[in-house]
Amino acid sequence: MNIWRIAVKELMMFRDVKMLVFMLATPVLLMLIMGSLLSSAFNGSVAVGDIRVLYSDHSEDGSIGADWELWLRQSGTENMVFEKFEGSDAEAMEGVRDGSYSGYAALNPSGFHYYGNSRSSIENSMVSGILSAFADRYKLSIAGAEPELESMVPGSYVKETRLKGSHMPAAMDYFAVAVTTMIILYSAATAGNLIDSERTRNTAIRLLASPISKGEIFVGKIVGTMVLNAGFIAMIMLISKYMYDANWGDNLPMVWLVLLSEIAFALSLGLGISYIVKGKASGIVIMTIIQLACFFGGSYYRIEDNGDFVSMLAPYSPLTWSNEALMDLIYGGETGAAITASALNLGVAAAMLLISAVMMRRREGL
Amino acid sequence: MNVLQLKKLTKKYGEFAAVDQLTLAVQEGEIFGLLGANGAGKSTTINMIASLIPITKGEIELLGKNIAKNGKFAKSNIGIVPQELAIYEDMTAYENVRFFAGLYGLRGPELKRRAEEALAFTGLSDKHRSYPRDFSGGMKRRLNIACAIAHRPKLIIMDEPTVGIDPHSRNYILNSVRKLNEMGSTIIYTSHYMEEVEELCTRIAILDHGKVIAEGTKAQLKSIITDQKEIRIDVRSATGLDTRKLSEIAGVRTVTVNDEQNSVSISTDAEVNILNRIIQGLMAADIEIRSVEESQPSLETVFLTLTGRSLRDS
The missing domain is CATH 3.40.190 (D-Maltodextrin-Binding Protein; domain 2)
Structure with missing residues (x-):
């Protein structure tokens, strides 16, 4: 019950309509801008004149x-x-x-x-x-x-085989996915502030003085933020689907699994780093990780596997796991990649949460 | 009956003892003042009582039960008003009180009633739908108190509850403390304002370097300083008064000039009568005297004498 109370409190903190509009407008505009500007990079047909x-x-x-x-x-x-x-x-x-x-x-x-x-x-x-x-x-x-x-009929002696499926994502389809996963990763920044905000508001004193355990506070805050982010991402998905006609595929439960696992990953990453790297430096570390993950994870442009530096580092970005899994799921119907990506996300999330929980138990206060 | 008993309570950070074998008892129905300069161990003691930090050594008993073994019981019977505001600006006053009271196991209509009562008690009934970000400093302080009392704790710890607020809110809070006490709550009160402590507290403990150096009623504490008396002289204008000549008079210990109140406070040895020489000294300096009052040492003087520091300057 206490976990639920704290989770509900987390949700209540985000009732500011202006903030919600701004938070939704950012990814929606990003999708529009990137989807429009980079549409030529995703165009499968090129018109050639005489x-x-x-x-x-x-x-x-x-x-x-x-x-x-x-x-x-x-x-x-x-x-x-x-x-x-x-x-x-x-x-x-x-x-x-x-x-x-x-x-x-x-x-x-x-x-x-x-x-x-x-x-x-x-x-x-x-x-x-x-x-x-x-x-x-x-x-x-x-x-x-x-x-x-x-x-000799031209082309009869050459058989062309396309390695990719015939249904490829258009720019808007790609960036609907890439921007959504990027925005999820950005929630690591707010998660880094999740416990620290209680300290700076001094409400940590009241929480700790009440007859609930540190564990209940910890879990309640994570659950609340998870629900908040899930709702937020659902809204972004709906907007991208009905406003931009973005393709999220037919297997929505699996898409959700990947996205939810990424939310868990992002929150636990932010939380874990805030405990490992104490103070304001943690925010800088989290933002650096997010920026690198976005760059190498294909959030700003699609990473081609051409052996260059970026494509070599791409597999190490958590966004690559999620983006590729979602693309394979949406356009190839492959659930295996989605399960692997989700397992990776949840595995890292569990490890980071464990580190956070251990460090919180050792610390005086939250 | 003791509501709270600290037995050789110790808190160490490495080799440094923030609280050193502190022993004291707070009786039921008391408003117990805890005085100490910064770093005296006041906050650390409060934090240990409220189970915010672990104890290194010693014992704390609340209502006869060891809090280390009865954590939930202890926490359920303590309400803490932290020195800093501890409220959520993004939640209404009612939601704040309701949320914190809910953590103490209150549910449904009972929770609603208690939250409304706490807001009414602190004079915030008409603001229960408002957000604290729109409140004055005094109103925020009152909400800070409301959040601590809705679950009706047996022991309320108030750590500097009147810092930085207007006189109206300050009076409201001081009256609230008295009312809470009358309603049966035992209160531990800390403040930098000595006059608040003198006015409110039935017993006082002075802490220094993690230890209790004096404890008792106001009269008992003042009686510790038997070799000293205070002379307060109100003058037309104290501006520019040279205190050196007054300090040179044999038997004078300290001379303090208050420019705002146009008064001179002189602390002297109790056994000597040097009032005439002081008055002559002031007249020689062309200072027009309006009134002279001789009294026993104030709590401020007791604190200063015992700790060597002024409470507000520390």
């Missing part, structure tokens, strides 16, 4: 050029216009440089020399693909094994 490429035939007898033109006619490259150029290489390259053409392919007996505009990387990749395919075919014809071009 590709204009110059080519010249410098082969001695023009045989390559003939084959090339036959290839172009038969391969049916849509939206890709190859224009024969009779001028010098320098003139052709000037046309590429000023953006009139995406690239310039010079055919000579030793093969192709392709000069692409560095601003048209996607177009260059597509042209390179065409050129490579032609080069392969030309080698075959030299070897005497004339392929039947008519029977």
Whole structure:
């Protein structure tokens, strides 16, 4: 009963409507800003207009050029216009440089020399693909094994397999999750102040003088803050879902498990550090941990696994555990990662709570 | 009957003894004054009585029961009014009292009634829906008291309950202390205002360096200082009075000038009669005398003599 009283008291402390609006507005605005600004990084389709490429035939007898033109006619490259150029290489390259053409392919007996505009990387990749395919075919014809071009349907001999699921998060979907987990981690800062606030308000004296145990005070405060944060996160989820149409998946209980476990993690982390690092320094330590965890955990941008410094450190951020678990759960239906992340969160939470409880018992006062 | 008994109570921090073998008893129905300079061991003693800190050695008995073995019983029968305000600014006055009273096991209508009674007792009934952040310093102090008395403790510990408040609230609190006492509560009262202690307390203990150096009624304490008397002289203007010449008179111990009240307080040896020489000294300095009063030493003088320090300056 005393635990419940203290928990309810914690909830009563947050009745300030202005503060609640501000606390809700911050993550909601963050989602909007980051989801809008970084939407291009999450766009799976890129619109490519007509590709204009110059080519010249410098082969001695023009045989390559003939084959090339036959290839172009038969391969049916849509939206890709190859224009024969009779001028010098320098003139052709000037046309590429000023953006009139995406690239310039010079055919000579030793093969192709392709000069692409560095601003048209996607177009260059597509042209390179065409050129490579032609080069392969030309080698075959030299070897005497004339392929039947008519029977070759572009793409029929290449099978493309997508490693990621077809349903990928849009920017808003991603940041709805990332900002929510980030905001949860920020609750570590308030948790660091959870017991200290009783000391600074001197109410710790009254609590300790009353016939309740330190344990009841401790648990009551944690339960109250857990409930408060859970309600707060539920509101953020609802707002992101109905305001931004963010995708939280179909398995909401598992999503909740991960988020609740992260709340427990954040609260116990803040509380634990406030006991380990006493005084005002604890706040600085907590904020540093939060900032690093957010940076390496993909709160500000999606971390790609490309072997760089950030991606190497990413797995050590608690936000990475939760974010990846939630993404796998929402977009891949994988509950295993969610269970692992929750277990990790709860494991660390239990350890930090144990440390806090032991240190509180040893301390005079709260 | 003793409500509280401290037996060789000791609290050590390393080698330093904040409270050193302190023994005293508080009887039922008393307003017991605890006087001591900063660092004398007053707060440490109070904290041990309220079970806020563990005891190093010795025993505390509340209503005949050892509090170390009967923690819940002891806590349920003690109400503490801390020196600093200990209230939640984000909860209304009623919610504050209700919350703290609830921790003592009160429930339902009983809890509601007791919380309302405590607010009425401290004159805050009309403010029970207001937040303490909108209160004056005096009102906050009264709420601080209300939170400590709603569960009707047998022993109330009041640690400097009138610090930094207006005279109206101060009088209200002092009257409340008397009323609580009349209603049957035993009170331990500490204050930096000696006149409050003199006015309220039935018995007083003076603490110094963690020990009781004097204990008794006001009269008993004043009788300790038998070799000294006080002379108070009201003058037209005490500004610029040179006290050195007065101090040089044989038998004068201390000379204190109060510019605001235009008075000179002189402490002298009890056996000598030097009033004439003092008056001559003042007249020689062109000081116009309005009245002269000779009295026994005040509690302030007793404290100063015993501890070597003034209570307010400490």
